[in-house]
Amino acid sequence: MAGGFQNNTPQTLLPERMKNARALLCVLIIMALLAALSLLFARSAARLSADWQSQLTNSATVQVMINSSESRAAQMEIAQKTLQNLLPNTRITPLSETQAQALLKPWLGSTNLPADLPVPGLITLETQGNGLPFAQIKTALSAEGVIANIDDHTRYAGGLQRTSRSLIFGSSLILTLLLIASLAVNIFATRASLIAQKDIISVFVQVGASNKFIAQLFIQQAAKRTLLGAVIGAILAIFIWIFLSLSNFGALKDSGFIWDSFGVGLGDILFLIGLCLFFTLICAMAAGMTALRQLSEERRRL
């Protein structure tokens, strides 16, 4: 007799169609979108700074003080040999005098240098490893009688680090604020829903439902809408991010910057999934606590 009874999953006890459900979902999507963008931004800033950091510590310019034009070739050779012995895995490229002059031109102007003030010899060092041993290089060179300055780029590195730290801090702050706003939205929605579903809830209470049972219904409701909003928002954020990195940063990429950092990698996706789940968890908990509090207040008023 129960054969015509196909529907085997229990219906959700709270109405699926809530008043203002669509507006609520829109708000959640927008918050999740902004949160996902600021997460992507924070991660890109961190990655960019790490890239630059390693590029900076993996390259340096050695300025060899040339005594006179005649000794230039000999001095440069000693310096180059010393560096090659010390750093076998590093690409060592001595620049010709003309190249060096061209590089120094912005500082020296186009006036000809006096003959007794020779252009310093420049040697660039590039490695793939974990940075260059600047102190060792300096000692080795001076042991060979070469007086050299090493530009290790630390001046830039410090500034870069500070900048990226404040970028990360700023976007984490925005992320937190958005999370709090989503919590508030869920709390408001749960309160409104408790009022709108008053009659239904009184039936639940009448048939002996505990506050916990009823609160669970609101937890499910909040979890469902927040997860939906978060996933849609995160997917939109990924599209926007890819679009931005293709259109704007793509142009900059050609000019030699390290905008590769602004892609969306697997790690970013995992972080976004984590963000969605965290959003959902927190918002569902807020809804549950709101429902529990309101329900026990009402029982006390009886």
Next chain:
Amino acid sequence: MTLQNQDIKDIVHFDRVSLRYARGPEILSDVNIALPEGSFTFLTGPSGAGKSTLLKLCYLALSPSRGLIHLFGQDTSLLANSAQQALKRRIGVVLQDFHLIEHLTIFENVALSLRVAGLSRAQYTDDVVELLQWVGLGHRMQALPPTLSGGEKQRAAIARAVIAKPDLLIADEPTGNVDPVIGRRLLRLFAEMNRMGTTVMIATHDVDLIKEIDARVLRIENGRVFKGLNA
């Protein structure tokens, strides 16, 4: 005056109960009633006399302003939340306007109290289907309440009240919205349940209905409860 728990064998026992809503007048004053196990009681009185109010006290939707109410021998003023929920599960309630949940099918509406009690779908499906067929709603199980006629809604509400086999069945004007024929059929259903051991209390102002069966009658007038149909 104070009664020990073990002294009260009645299913419902009011001891000098008074009730007022907020700062309004007293609707019930010093009411003493006792419904023994297995009894069938009509509660009557003019409209606005306080019949619904008295029933609400019985099914724990209200607490008295003064006095003591014992249900199943338990002092209701001392109940913790969980004990209160357990008591509510022993009480089936049929309200005048049915209070069916509109977005749930008739099947789900009737299954509600079993679901709330923590039964799984496999555990309750057969019982719900059987009861719905018994009250003549077998073909309407998947319908939503707004599509039902008044009589069908009433039967659904009664099915929901009795599905968990309550020890106490309370009905507020259950025949108010249906024609007399259906009203009498419902009354036979209540009598049937009463024969199987359920204590029944029905509020009605329909004197003809009361005359249908031989049952105890309580009458509310001016906030006081009297025995019998007439003064």
